[in-house]
Amino acid sequence: MQEVSRMSNNPIESQQSPNDTDKSPATPKKRFSIIWRFWGFVFFRFVPLLLVIAILWAGYNVVQLVVRRIDEQLDANSRISAYQATATTIAVQSDDDGVKHISPRSNAREVPANHFSRMRDDNGAQILVTNTPRGNDLILPAVNTPEPVVTATPEAPFATATPELPANTAPIVLPTLLVPNNPSAEVVAPTAVPPPAELIPRNHELVNIMLLGSDREITGDNITRTDTMIIVSINRDTDTVAMLSLPRDLLVYIPGWTMQRLNLAYGRGEAVGWTDGGFGLLRQTIFYNFGINVHYFGIVDLSGVEEIIDTVDGIDVAVDCALQDHPLVGARVPDDAILVDENDNLYTLPVGYYHFDGAESLWYARSRRNSDDFDRGRRQQQVIRALWRKALDTGQLSNFPSLWDRGLEIVDTDLDFNTMLNLLPIALTLDESRIESFTLIRRFHTTPWTMPDGANVQLPNPEPIRDLLIDFYTPPTENQLFREGAQIAVFNGTNNPNWDIVAASRLGWDSFRAVAAGQAEGGTVTDTILIDHTGQTKGSSLNEIANILNVNQDNIRVEPDPNRTVDFEVILGETYNSCTFAVLPVQ
Numbered sequence: 001m002q003e004v005s006r007m008s009n010n011p012i013e014s015q016q017s018p019n020d021t022d023k024s025p026a027t028p029k030k031r032f033s034i035i036w037r038f039w040g041f042v043f044f045r046f047v048p049l050l051l052v053i054a055i056l057w058a059g060y061n062v063v064q065l066v067v068r069r070i071d072e073q074l075d076a077n078s079r080i081s082a083y084q085a086t087a088t089t090i091a092v093q094s095d096d097d098g099v100k101h102i103s104p105r106s107n108a109r110e111v112p113a114n115h116f117s118r119m120r121d122d123n124g125a126q127i128l129v130t131n132t133p134r135g136n137d138l139i140l141p142a143v144n145t146p147e148p149v150v151t152a153t154p155e156a157p158f159a160t161a162t163p164e165l166p167a168n169t170a171p172i173v174l175p176t177l178l179v180p181n182n183p184s185a186e187v188v189a190p191t192a193v194p195p196p197a198e199l200i201p202r203n204h205e206l207v208n209i210m211l212l213g214s215d216r217e218i219t220g221d222n223i224t225r226t227d228t229m230i231i232v233s234i235n236r237d238t239d240t241v242a243m244l245s246l247p248r249d250l251l252v253y254i255p256g257w258t259m260q261r262l263n264l265a266y267g268r269g270e271a272v273g274w275t276d277g278g279f280g281l282l283r284q285t286i287f288y289n290f291g292i293n294v295h296y297f298g299i300v301d302l303s304g305v306e307e308i309i310d311t312v313d314g315i316d317v318a319v320d321c322a323l324q325d326h327p328l329v330g331a332r333v334p335d336d337a338i339l340v341d342e343n344d345n346l347y348t349l350p351v352g353y354y355h356f357d358g359a360e361s362l363w364y365a366r367s368r369r370n371s372d373d374f375d376r377g378r379r380q381q382q383v384i385r386a387l388w389r390k391a392l393d394t395g396q397l398s399n400f401p402s403l404w405d406r407g408l409e410i411v412d413t414d415l416d417f418n419t420m421l422n423l424l425p426i427a428l429t430l431d432e433s434r435i436e437s438f439t440l441i442r443r444f445h446t447t448p449w450t451m452p453d454g455a456n457v458q459l460p461n462p463e464p465i466r467d468l469l470i471d472f473y474t475p476p477t478e479n480q481l482f483r484e485g486a487q488i489a490v491f492n493g494t495n496n497p498n499w500d501i502v503a504a505s506r507l508g509w510d511s512f513r514a515v516a517a518g519q520a521e522g523g524t525v526t527d528t529i530l531i532d533h534t535g536q537t538k539g540s541s542l543n544e545i546a547n548i549l550n551v552n553q554d555n556i557r558v559e560p561d562p563n564r565t566v567d568f569e570v571i572l573g574e575t576y577n578s579c580t581f582a583v584l585p586v587q
Contacts, residue, residue: 172207172419174295178275180255180284189259190451191251197291197462200469204237207423208292209415210282211384212266212299218330224267224278228365228380231286231294231472238475239426243384244438244468245377250446251457252289255281261457262289266299279414289460292469298413302330305365306358307410308387312394314357315386317364318505321579323349324586325369332359340586348586351579353498353505370584377439378581382509385435392428400424433511438472440465476511486534486541488512489566491520493529494574503549503570506578510548512541520571527555528576531569535560541568549578 183193213228229246248263257268262285268274269281276283279297286294300308309315326345327333336354337347349364356364365380391397404417440446445465446458488507492500500516507514530551532542535558545568546556 172422174207175276175414177287177293178280178284180288183253183255187258189253190453191259191449191459193253193259194289194462196288198466199291200466200473202473204235204473204475206473207234207236207296207419208232208294209234210279210286210294210297212279212282212297213305213380214266214299214301215330217301217303223264224270225263226266226282226299227263228377229262230377230381230384231292233472234423234426235475236426238434239430240434240436240475241426241430242436242438242472242475243381244472245374245381245440247373247377247440247446247458249373249457250289251449251451251459252285255284255288290465290469292473296413296415296419298411298415300411302362304410306362309356309358309361309383312387312390312396314355315361315383315390316353316355317361317382317386318353318502319349319351319364320502320506321371321375321581321583322351322586323364323367323370323583325363325367328363328366331362331366333363334360351499351502352496353501370586371581372442374439374442375581375583378437381437381439385432388427389432397424398428431513432508433513434476436472436476436511437509438468440468486512486567488514488545488568488570489517490514490570490572491517493520493523493525493571494576495524496574499572499576503572503576503578507545507548510544512545512548514570525571525573526575527552527573529569529571529573530556531571532556532558532567533561533564533569534567545570548580549576550580 180196182196187193209232211228211230211232212226214224215227216222216224219225225248227248229248231244231246233242233244235241246262248261250262251259252262252265254260254265254268256272256274260268265282265285266278269276269278272281274281279299282297283294286292324340324346326347333347334349334354334356336352337349340346340348354360361383365383366376367379368376388397396403401417401421404420442448442458445461445468447461448456449459450456488504490500490504490507492498498516500518504514504516528549528551530542530546530549532540534540542556542558545551546553549570551570
């Protein structure tokens with residue numbers, strides 16, 4: 001009994017009463033009930049709440065989409081006039097009276113929500129119709145004896161038959177222009193972003209091609225910088241050509257990015273996959289900042305330029321401003337340059353007439369120790385003109401169709417074969433007096449400025465640049481062509497070889513027709529003499545010629561001659577200096 005009593009009094013060993021069952025661990029059935037209640041809450045309360053929130057959010061997005069669509073349509077309507085003004089599609093129509101009228105054919109279409117708006121015509125493309133008759137070439141007044149001709153380049157080493165070419169009246173389908181939107185307020189820039197430039201009036205049938213040169217071969221940073229930028233505008237109404245060089249350090253707004261140097265736009269477009277690549281962004285940048293539409297491009301590396309020039313066996317260049325510089329990477333100092341400082345490895349290329357191969361041409365075009373980017377643009381245009389003359393003289397330009405495939409291996413371009421073929425007749429028949437060259441002037445067209453990071457750039461001055469671009473788009477009048485068609489003979493009155501060629505080339509730069517007539521009779525002279533055989537006072541080119549060649553008024557003679565063989569004679573003196581560009585005197 002005692003044993004039983006001890007067992008019953010032991011709290012551990014004693015049996016539980018029925019009332020103690022609530023304190024026992026949960027049974028499997030009870031655990032299942034708790035889980036069921038949890039998932040019931042999730043499926044029947046929490047999930048419906050999420051669905052309600054999702055429906056409300058979707059409705060909000062739909063409302064925002066409708067509002068944005070309305071804003072885009074309003075923006076598109078506000079841009080219609082800009083689309084029509086910048087369209088490059090024109091059609092020539094004739095009334096019964098035979099008068100031709102030019103009317104735009106492009107219409108604004110729906111605008112996608114993107115960085116730009118697309119312009120199209122009724123057929124989804126832009127067509128330049130050129131069925132207007134070509135103007136007759138200028139006929140110079142007759143003179144009694146044939147004009148003396150002195151050739152500066154040797155006779156072409158071989159003759160080639162000119163292939164049958166299409167008339168340059170065929171329609172040209174121009175690429176669609178992508179009009180950039182205005183920058184957003186969130187753009188971070190080192191200076192204020194300017195508004196879009198006003199459109200430059202275009203009253204003729206133009207094809208604008210941008211020639212680009214890149215230094216990516218020698219920088220090694222895999223960034224494309226277009227340090228050479230030349231717009232070549234071909235006027236198919238007047239068979240004239242205008243060339244405009246843009247400095248690389250112009251600070252401009254690059255759409256979708258910020259204010260940066262112009263030469264970075266192409267590389268930026270490549271890096272971010274811009275529509276139509278690097279040129280697509282550069283084209284929009286040019287349009288936004290300058291109000292002109294560039295249709296095509298061609299870009300070449302330094303080695304490509306060298307190969308092209310070597311293909312035509314070099315070029316002949318008149319150097320009217322002495323250059324001084326060191327050897328440059330990717331180029332070679334011309335053989336005719338003089339080593340003036342052995343310790344500094346400094347060379348001087350004197351005034352003269354030189355034959356450059358490809359590597360020497362690069363040194364001449366890129367040098368800027370005693371000049372700047374503005375003058376470098378002028379010399380790059382000189383090289384392009386010299387290359388065109390040489391290709392024309394040797395017959396290789398007329399053989400363009402057979403050289404097309406090889407050219408595409410050197411030059412990256414969006415020009416197609418048929419477009420080039422339609423432009424070829426102008427290149428084959430163009431007189432150099434119908435080529436105009438334009439460059440910006442530092443501190444007039446631009447204002448030097450130092451960015452916060454210490455970089456030196458050029459701020460465009462809108463009004464002077466706009467005036468320059470209007471001149472760039474305006475072909476010379478017939479009066480200008482007649483005046484600049486005066487026949488000028490240049491004689492060398494010095495012991496400096498080929499100075500007559502240099503001066504004749506300098507006059508040709510300003511569209512005058514001058515010939516190098518060789519050595520002057522009677523020995524050397526000190527000061528340059530200008531003789532006017534026309535005797536005209538109204539519309540005379542006398543003062544312009546004197547200004548270009550820096551002829552003192554005391555050395556101008558008026559000697560009318562009804563039996564003249566030339567209109568003007570220039571006798572160069574030892575003090576001759578026509579370097580009026582941004583080039584410093586050499587040391």
